[in-house]
Amino acid sequence: MVANDCLVDSVLFCGGLLCGTACAVAGYVYVAVINPAYNVHGSYTTPIVIMAFVMGVFISGMATTVISAGTKAMLVCITRDPYHSYCADPQLAKDLAQTRPEVFSIMSAASAEYTLIKTRIEGNVGVVELHRPKALNALCTDLFRELNDALARFDQDKNIGAVVLTGSGTRAFAAGADIKEMKDKDFVTNYTKGFLNLWTEQIDRMRKPIIAAVNGYALGGGCELAMMCDIIYAGEKAVFGQPEINLGIIPGAGGTQRLVHAIGKAKAMEMVLTGNAKLTAKEAEAAGLVARIFPIESLVEEAIKIAQEIASKSQPSVQMAKEAVNAAFEMPLSSGLRFERRLFQALFATKDQKEGMAAFAEKRKPNFTHE
Ligand code: CAA
Numbered sequence: 001m002v003a004n005d006c007l008v009d010s011v012l013f014c015g016g017l018l019c020g021t022a023c024a025v026a027g028y029v030y031v032a033v034i035n036p037a038y039n040v041h042g043s044y045t046t047p048i049v050i051m052a053f054v055m056g057v058f059i060s061g062m063a064t065t066v067i068s069a070g071t072k073a074m075l076v077c078i079t080r081d082p083y084h085s086y087c088a089d090p091q092l093a094k095d096l097a098q099t100r101p102e103v104f105s106i107m108s109a110a111s112a113e114y115t116l117i118k119t120r121i122e123g124n125v126g127v128v129e130l131h132r133p134k135a136l137n138a139l140c141t142d143l144f145r146e147l148n149d150a151l152a153r154f155d156q157d158k159n160i161g162a163v164v165l166t167g168s169g170t171r172a173f174a175a176g177a178d179i180k181e182m183k184d185k186d187f188v189t190n191y192t193k194g195f196l197n198l199w200t201e202q203i204d205r206m207r208k209p210i211i212a213a214v215n216g217y218a219l220g221g222g223c224e225l226a227m228m229c230d231i232i233y234a235g236e237k238a239v240f241g242q243p244e245i246n247l248g249i250i251p252g253a254g255g256t257q258r259l260v261h262a263i264g265k266a267k268a269m270e271m272v273l274t275g276n277a278k279l280t281a282k283e284a285e286a287a288g289l290v291a292r293i294f295p296i297e298s299l300v301e302e303a304i305k306i307a308q309e310i311a312s313k314s315q316p317s318v319q320m321a322k323e324a325v326n327a328a329f330e331m332p333l334s335s336g337l338r339f340e341r342r343l344f345q346a347l348f349a350t351k352d353q354k355e356g357m358a359a360f361a362e363k364r365k366p367n368f369t370h371e
Helices: 002-034 043-078 082-084 090-100 141-156 187-193 195-202 221-228 243-247 255-262 265-274 283-285 296-311 315-330 333-349 353-361
Strands: 117-122 125-130 162-167 172-174 210-214 217-219 231-233 239-241 292-294
Touching: 002 043, 002 141, 090 243, 090 296, 117 141, 125 141, 125 296, 141 162, 141 195, 162 172, 162 296, 172 210, 172 221, 172 283, 195 221, 210 296, 221 239, 221 255, 231 283, 243 265, 255 265, 255 283, 283 292, 292 296, 315 353, 333 353
Parallel strands: 125 162, 162 210, 172 217, 210 231, 217 239, 231 292
Antiparallel strands: 117 125
């Protein structure tokens, strides 16, 4: 799709050059043939031809910019795909998602083309499946680019109320960061290019809840990715671990922090320092990392059911509830309580609060409009 972008620009660039050349030829013909009076000393020809060429390129350059923007806008409308077709620059895509969400979300994540993830929509739930089965869904950079793109689209899609993130197959949610991709990295590049920043930049800003449905291995970055989600459900054979120490590194995407909050210092320290102490699904549930365990085959279906239930609530209240719970990780109790109180008070400005309470009083189901 980026090729479309290049094609449009290349055609227009060639058009610009052709136009400049045509102006130069016209200048030459004018001076040399039509009005030789301008060429009395014979020396005017070259400057006038050069001027005509430069003016031609300049004018056609301006026209190119206008036509290029117009053509791309037209193609966006036709293909309904602003991100893939015309935002090869991820920063541009990010800006577009923030400043023009209505344009960005025209194309839903379910119909976007991905190779390392699969996406679909079930009711009001967006489902993302990490899809590198041969590498146990190891998390490489391109996979995160696709994941971030899909999550951004689901977050902008007003018909989606929650997202379920899972791994393809039942062997692994994700066996960690892609070791083969990162084995030759060096400190300076990691630091200057912000290695792993990509992992959190979209998930951190998700307003809608994400549920991780973990079957099989959730190791290293896989465990960290699950912990970035808002709820974790596990299949009966799920295994959680932080084996980075065995590779001569430490967890780098939240393992030393979120795990401590989830299961306490002693267990987290043992997992991080030995790399080999892992939690089974039952242990993870007992420790508080996992909300519930389901049979392997029905895990994703059950996670979607719960996501559907969350999606049926008022979106402003779901999003504020998520914000308030997450604030507990960042704020001292008094500030957290104040923050919660403000959000609670603010929700009385929504139509959904009026509808929710009226429905209760009238003994009927609420019909939330997310306003
Ligand atoms: N990166 C790249 N490839 C991986 C991978 C990873 N993290 N984990 C598994 N794979 C690949 C294997 O190389 C193998 O590929 P090939 O068939 O091409 O050789 C394929 O997946 C299947 O793996 P195994 O043959 O090893 O499968 P297994 O059932 O014998 O073992 C396993 C499964 C215990 C998960 C083992 O693969 C393993 O230990 N993986 C590495 C786990 C790990 O160390 N994760 C932490 C990564 S570092 C990190 O995540 C940093 C961070 O904090 C962000």
